[in-house]
Amino acid sequence: TQLLEQSPQFLSIQEGENLTVYCNSSSVFSSLQWYRQEPGEGPVLLVTVVTGGEVKKLKRLTFQFGDARKDSSLHITAAQPGDTGLYLCAGGTGNQFYFGTGTSLTVIP
Amino acid sequence: SQTIHQWPATLVQPVGSPLSLECTVEGTSNPNLYWYRQAAGRGLQLLFYSVGIGQISSEVPQNLSASRPQDRQFILSSKKLLLSDSGFYLCACSENTEAFFGQGTRLTVV
Numbered sequence: 445t446q447l448l449e450q451s452p453q454f455l456s457i458q459e460g461e462n463l464t465v466y467c468n469s470s471s472v473f474s475s476l477q478w479y480r481q482e483p484g485e486g487p488v489l490l491v492t493v494v495t496g497g498e499v500k501k502l503k504r505l506t507f508q509f510g511d512a513r514k515d516s517s518l519h520i521t522a523a524q525p526g527d528t529g530l531y532l533c534a535g536g537t538g539n540q541f542y543f544g545t546g547t548s549l550t551v552i553p
Numbered sequence: 554s555q556t557i558h559q560w561p562a563t564l565v566q567p568v569g570s571p572l573s574l575e576c577t578v579e580g581t582s583n584p585n586l587y588w589y590r591q592a593a594g595r596g597l598q599l600l601f602y603s604v605g606i607g608q609i610s611s612e613v614p615q616n617l618s619a620s621r622p623q624d625r626q627f628i629l630s631s632k633k634l635l636l637s638d639s640g641f642y643l644c645a646c647s648e649n650t651e652a653f654f655g656q657g658t659r660l661t662v663v
Contacts (some may be wrong), residue, residue: 450596457596486557486643486654487597494650532596539585539604540612541645541652543597548661 447471448535449545455522456550465518465547467533475536476509476516478530487532523551555580558642559655566662572617572631574658576644580624584646585629586618591641591657603627634662 448469452482457463467476475494479487491500493509493516504527506519516533528551533544562629566572578584585604589597600613601619609619616635621629627644640660644655 448596457644479653484641484657484659486559486657488652489651492650508618529592534597536647536650536652538601539647540599541587541647542599543589545596546594548594 448533448542450533450544450547452547454548456552459524459553463520463523463549465516465520465531466515468515469535469546470514470520471535471537472513473535473537474513477502477534477536477541478516478518479508479532479534481532482488482517483548484511487530496523499544519536520549523549525551527551555584555646555648555653556654557644557646557655559656559658560603563649563659564661566634566638566660568662569633572629572660574629574642574644574660576627576629576655578627578646580598581625581646582646583624584648586621587645587647587652588627588629589643589645591643593641597643598657619651636662638662 451466477492478490481487491507496511498509504521507519508517531547534541559576587602588600591597602623642658645652
């Protein structure tokens with residue numbers, strides 16, 4: 445079983461602040477995804493990165509894949525209450541997808 | 554695009570009773586299918602994955618089993634539920650580098 449560690453586990457910030465979530469592994473992945481999950485629902489895909497060093501932007505969200513394809517970060521600029529949720533990274537290798545430990549984000553209005 | 558149907562949404566079962574959770578996929582053929590379990594507010598634990606009919610790989614030995622009787626049908630079962638089987642179960646399918654999820658089943662074993 446592949447292990448992806450996310451940090452921090454919990455994060456509570458004020459609206460308008462910036463934040464970064466990290467996803468780290470000792471394994472190399474062919475691709476890495478970030479998902480956001482609302483309580484009682486399945487995760488929804490935000491982005492996929494496949495190339496070492498790749499940076500993708502989705503509005504106020506910036507995703508980066510590490511050069512060695514073992515880690516990734518998610519940076520949110522000017523967080524809004526609608527960003528509240530559980531953020532999960534997932535690494536793809538072969539036929540399997542392994543998920544990170546999750547970061548629970550709360551943005552306070 | 555694919556759609557994943559998972560039911561029931563919630564389930565309360567007594568200890569020792571059997572379990573059958575069903576997942577079906579539309580909009581794709583020969584998908585890779587997955588069952589995950591999630592503890593509250595935490596990451597997903599991969600339980601089983603399947604690359605084709607009758608082909609099941611188990612990631613974690615436990616009180617559960619999976620079957621894939623049809624190309625787009627994936628079933629999670631147990632003969633006798635334990636209290637520790639409680640959790641949020643998610644079915645997923647993958648295409649290329651991305652996984653897509655059903656809405657999940659909240660299982661409470663009492």
